[in-house]
Amino acid sequence: MQNNYDVIIIGAGAAGLTAGIYLSRAKVKTLILNEGAVGGQMVLTHEIANYPGVENISGYELARNMKSQAQKFGCKIRSNIKITDIQLTEEIKQVTINNKETFTSDAVIISTGGKSRTIGAIGEDKFKGLGISYCATCDGDFFQDKEIIVVGGGNSALEEAVSLTKYASKVTVVHQFDHFQAFEHYVEEARNNPKINFKMDSEIVEFSGNEKLNAVRIRNKISGDISEMNIDGVFILIGYVPNTEMLRGIIELNGNNEIKVDNNMATNIPGVYAAGDSIAKRFRQVTTAVADGTIAALSCAEYVHNNKKEPLEV
């Protein structure tokens, strides 16, 4: 059957592509199904300078290289699809996509990664691209000499707040807690920047404007007071959430909706593995995703081999 594979990998970020490379090179018939563009969170990084052996590369280029490497070994990749149904508990796994095509396999690796966390405040969808951005390096230059807000208190938020002062006349960091989660040197750099000020214990509850964003309503979480602030732009940099909605009730997740795995990247379902940013772990880097993908692929290849009793060429 043409749509039958040894392994289906769901997600084509660093973890999924790495698993694709390992499995295809081992002659394991592999299909990667990916709901977005190939590369996942890697593509969101303009410059990667800490990937061992590669001094400097854009996230896009690294993703493209990984994709091409996987395809060279025979891995099939279908991107920009939508998964409409997934059956993981039976011996033969089954994944159906939006055009009604169904694929089956002996094993599945889930590497669905994460997506930018949104605030969920009123008006957020409406003003995306019209004042609200999730990518400081992409859209910073639209806010030359304008007043902006950066939402968040982690490394990305404070690093980008400093970076955005190259363009903006004033940057207000809005953070929901009374302290930052970022490394101390990012906090210090932000605090020492005269263009940056802070609204702690605060959250945006509404975005407003006509054709573009021009104000936000901010609630102080301690007092409950709501204030309005005129603003030209808001950068929302509050981390990522795992793409695991489709797995709820199917696979074991933790309280953060991250997939629980063991040391072999095995989930609670036989033949189902997970890797990358969608699993429960502390550090999320391209290198850790690559490591997860490798382990998942090797474990998965062993599972397929044991099921089929065919020679394994890993």
Place this chain on the structure above:
Amino acid sequence: MLQTNLTHVASLTEHTELLNNNENVMICCGRMGPMCIPVYESMEELENEYSNIKFADMEFDSPDAKVIRELPECRNFAGLPFVVYYKNGKVVKATSSIQSRDQITEILDEKFGK
């Protein structure tokens, strides 16, 4: 030049020719950045499905990209890429920032038909 497999529009003349020679046109004006790349990728795939539409890109920072940057429909845009849909040379839709393949498809079907 943008690293895509789409038709590249590099000048005002090419932009004009593209609109003159094609009834339905979608141009993504961006950079090789994280919000733009997924849109190019969707367009590359959709190009095989919509033979009635010409798909193209244009480098946002090229001087001639003002033909898109300065469109009235884009005046409030503050997120890359700027995507403009033309029918018979007229703008029928413009979007700012990343769009999913489903969102693009919805616009294509609504404005141009399949």
